[in-house]
Amino acid sequence: MTDSAAQLAPLPDFPDLESHVRPDDHQALRLWLRLLSCTNLIENEVRSRLRAQFNTTLPRFDMMAQLDRVPEGLKMSDLSRYMMVTNGNITGITDQLEKEGLVERVKVVNDRRSSLIRLTPAGKKAFAEMAAVHEQWIQTLFSDLPDTDRTTLHGLLGRLKSSIHSQLPSLA
Amino acid sequence: MTDSAAQLAPLPDFPDLESHVRPDDHQALRLWLRLLSCTNLIENEVRSRLRAQFNTTLPRFDMMAQLDRVPEGLKMSDLSRYMMVTNGNITGITDQLEKEGLVERVKVVNDRRSSLIRLTPAGKKAFAEMAAVHEQWIQTLFSDLPDTDRTTLHGLLGRLKSSIHSQLPSLA
DNA sequence: TATTGTTATACTCTATAACTATA
DNA sequence: TATAGTTATAGAGTATAACAATA
Numbered sequence: 001m002t003d004s005a006a007q008l009a010p011l012p013d014f015p016d017l018e019s020h021v022r023p024d025d026h027q028a029l030r031l032w033l034r035l036l037s038c039t040n041l042i043e044n045e046v047r048s049r050l051r052a053q054f055n056t057t058l059p060r061f062d063m064m065a066q067l068d069r070v071p072e073g074l075k076m077s078d079l080s081r082y083m084m085v086t087n088g089n090i091t092g093i094t095d096q097l098e099k100e101g102l103v104e105r106v107k108v109v110n111d112r113r114s115s116l117i118r119l120t121p122a123g124k125k126a127f128a129e130m131a132a133v134h135e136q137w138i139q140t141l142f143s144d145l146p147d148t149d150r151t152t153l154h155g156l157l158g159r160l161k162s163s164i165h166s167q168l169p170s171l172a
Numbered sequence: 173m174t175d176s177a178a179q180l181a182p183l184p185d186f187p188d189l190e191s192h193v194r195p196d197d198h199q200a201l202r203l204w205l206r207l208l209s210c211t212n213l214i215e216n217e218v219r220s221r222l223r224a225q226f227n228t229t230l231p232r233f234d235m236m237a238q239l240d241r242v243p244e245g246l247k248m249s250d251l252s253r254y255m256m257v258t259n260g261n262i263t264g265i266t267d268q269l270e271k272e273g274l275v276e277r278v279k280v281v282n283d284r285r286s287s288l289i290r291l292t293p294a295g296k297k298a299f300a301e302m303a304a305v306h307e308q309w310i311q312t313l314f315s316d317l318p319d320t321d322r323t324t325l326h327g328l329l330g331r332l333k334s335s336i337h338s339q340l341p342s343l344a
Numbered sequence: 345t346a347t348t349g350t351t352a353t354a355c356t357c358t359a360t361a362a363c364t365a366t367a
Numbered sequence: 368t369a370t371a372g373t374t375a376t377a378g379a380g381t382a383t384a385a386c387a388a389t390a
Contacts, residue, residue: 016256153329164210286348
């Protein structure tokens with residue numbers, strides 16, 4: 001693996017937030033604008049495909065993804081933390097998915113305030129179908145990036161994430 | 173510069189969308205979840221500070237940033253492309269900023285359908301103050317990442333962005 | 345016919361805060 | 368007192384689509 005990525009020719013000028021970067025902008029700002037452009041590019045595409053092909057939204061998909069990985073279910077406060085949104089929003093998304101029979105609230109015996117949310121069999125099935133297609137989208141969108149570059153990127157973003165969490169301890 | 177980033181110990185488990193990655197998830201999906209986590213982490217913080225300290229929003233800030241870099245102004249359709257939102261939304265944000273005296277619509281002679289949007293002197297001043305503080309936030313948030321890592325990251329994200337644009341030519 | 349911008353609409357996501365029921 | 372979840376509210380952002388004016 002090399003550092004050649006840093007020495008490549010300038011990119012073509014795609015129209016986005018990065019378009020008006022100026023020569024005197026500092027490295028961190030340029031990096032942030034590019035990070036934001038990349039993420040928005042992919043996220044918008046994924047949102048639009050989720051809507052078109054599965055009539056769902058990213059938050060709904062994300063919630064089902066979290067639940068799919070914990071078959072016994074998750075408390076709403078856990079979901080709230082993982083999805084980084086407030087409690088009331090989790091109630092709203094849960095209500096939608098419950099009405100469609102994709103998740104269920106399961107009472108727990110030891111604490112009558114809380115319940116576990118988990119996927120129903122129908123929810124598991126629906127999510128499995130979406131997840132397979134979703135993963136294929138992601139594979140394809142990232143497929144031009146060589147394996148080593150993906151690994152490097154993953155590692156560097158891990159450092160960035162740790163560093164930011166240590167600066168914003170309110171989040172951890 | 174080395175590839176050491178790829179060989180580091182696993183990250184602490186911060187509660188976010190990445191929390192439930194499974195051993196059999198493929199590299200591209202892991203990378204995408206981490207990219208999304210990092211961006212959301214920073215973006216949420218920036219949104220919240222823009223709200224608290226300047227009583228503004230990210231789209232408003234972004235629009236002023238675009239305009240600040242083109243003193244003669246931009247057409248609304250240009251802004252629409254750069255900000256990757258539809259035309260109606262640009263009208264809405266422009267209306268807000270115009271009412272506050274931060275931008276103005278300037279008629280162009282050769283095409284009476286369109287006008288140029290540009291910052292007013294008050295808008296320039298207000299943006300300059302915000303931009304300086306905003307850049308300081310970004311500098312700080314990225315400051316733990318060594319210079320070489322920032323450069324590598326910038327380069328790799330550039331490759332990713334090009335690759336995605338070439339897959340989604342509708343955007344270019 | 346195509347393009348620029350506006351308007352109207354509807355929906356989702358979001359935070360905040362007050363509330364309840366339990367612990 | 369503190370915690371889990373609900374409800375109500377208000378605001379922002381978004382896409383879609385119909386529209387007027389102009390090219």
